[in-house]
Amino acid sequence: MALITISGYPCSGKTRRAHQIKAALERRLEDPSYAGPQLKVVIVSDDTLNISRDAYKDSRSEKPARGALFTAMQRAMGQDTILIVDAMNYIKGFRYQMYCAAREQRLRVCTVYxxxxxxxxxxxxxxxxDGKPYVQETLDNLLMxxxxxxSMVRWDSPLITVPWLDEDIPADDxxxxxxxxxxxxxxxGTQAVPKAPTDALRALEATTTAMVAAIMAEQAASGGLGGPVTLSLPDDVKTSVALPARSITLSELQRTKRQFVAVNKKAITLGTTEKGALDWSEGxxxxxxxxxxxxxxxP
Incomplete structure (x- = not known):
């Protein structure tokens, strides 16, 4: 349904604002006048994931901490959920990554600063x-x-600012x-690339090898007359191919097969070059x- 990204300095009151937002949204969802879909409001934060403040003291520990937050966010996303990510989210590249994940799930987005x-x-x-202060050196580093x-960049937009002087949040906005x-x-840039099945390489090699053998057998039986022929392959697979009116050599077929396999092997290992046009079945x-x-x- 939606992703609300909380951003701000450490110890700026983000968690208090996140709970204010959650309470305000839940009141509106429970109001008798609300006629929209049934939704739940979920908060994901460092505290809910038991991520220590010490994780931000250096990049080696901070990177897996952000990874854990991002993974939890992805798991919690859904069309029936308003997700609030209560964290510093102080790196614009990380906010962009979250924005891309939300777009992939077709969620509305909002940033609360x-x-x-x-x-x-x-x-x-x-x-x-609460016994969870930042070490002064870590805090200074994070502030810097x-x-x-x-609001000028799409991944922070719409941007809603909540100053420390305000007692409540702009719930209407x-x-x-x-x-x-x-x-x-x-x-x-955000759409997941279709992946080939795990047995695609085997099917590609086995099917093309069987077709080369079937073409050579067909030529031997017909004397190389060419024209449209129907090839019977293993697993009751049949396909038609128009052959030239001459005898095709085995080396020609093997070379053509190697070229075809090379092109499509790259598509399999990298995801696909045809966006799913080839479904990788034998047929x-x-x-x-x-x-x-x-x-x-x-010819």
């Missing part, structure tokens, strides 16, 4: 009562590296963003190879 001054967050970090969200905002379809491979032979064997 929790604003507080650096002096305030340092003061609030010292006065934390923070990349502020911008957030509700409108997650229920009425545009749903952008996946593009080439489809046979038809493709027959067309390839007709195009590449000289």
């Amino acid at each position: 929790v604003v507080a001054t650096q002096d305030l967050v340092k003061e609030w970090n010292i006065s934390r009562t 590296r923070f990349e502020e969200p911008s 957030i509700w409108k963003a997650v229920t009425e905002g545009n749903v952008k379809p996946p593009n080439a 489809s491979i046979a038809q493709k190879f027959a067309a390839y032979i007709e195009e590449n064997i000289r």
Whole structure:
């Protein structure tokens, strides 16, 4: 349904805002006047994943921490869920990655920027009562590296800013963003590439080898008259191919087979070059190879 990305300095009050947003959305979803789909509001955060504040002290520990957050976010996404990601999300590249994941799932997106001054967050970090303060050196480093969200870029838009002085969140704006905002379809950069089945290489090699043998047998029986012929392959697969009116040598067929296998092997190992046009079944491979032979064997 929607992804709400919380962004802001460490100790700026993001978790309090996330729970305010959750409560406000749930009130509206439970209101008798609400006639939309049944939705749940879920928060994913470092705390829900038991990620320590010490994970942000260096890049070696921070990278797997962000990976765990991203994986949990992907698992929680759904058309029946308004997902709130309560974390610093201070790297614009990471926010873009989250935006791409949301587009792939066809979710609405919204960024809530929790604003507080650096002096305030340092003061609030010292006065934390939950026993989870940041080490001062880590906090200073995070403040220096923070990349502020911008409404000028698509992955931070729509951007809703919540200053530390405000007692409540702009619930109307957030509700409108997650229920009425545009749903952008996946593009080439965000769409998952179709993958070939695990036995595609075996099917490709076995089917093309069987077709070469069947063509040689057909030529031996007909004396190389050529024309349209129907080849019977293993597993009751049949395909038609138009042969030239001459005897095709085994070396010609083997060379053509190697070229065809090389082109399609690359498609299998890299995902696909045809966006699913070849379904990798024996029948489809046979038809493709027959067309390839007709195009590449000289008359």
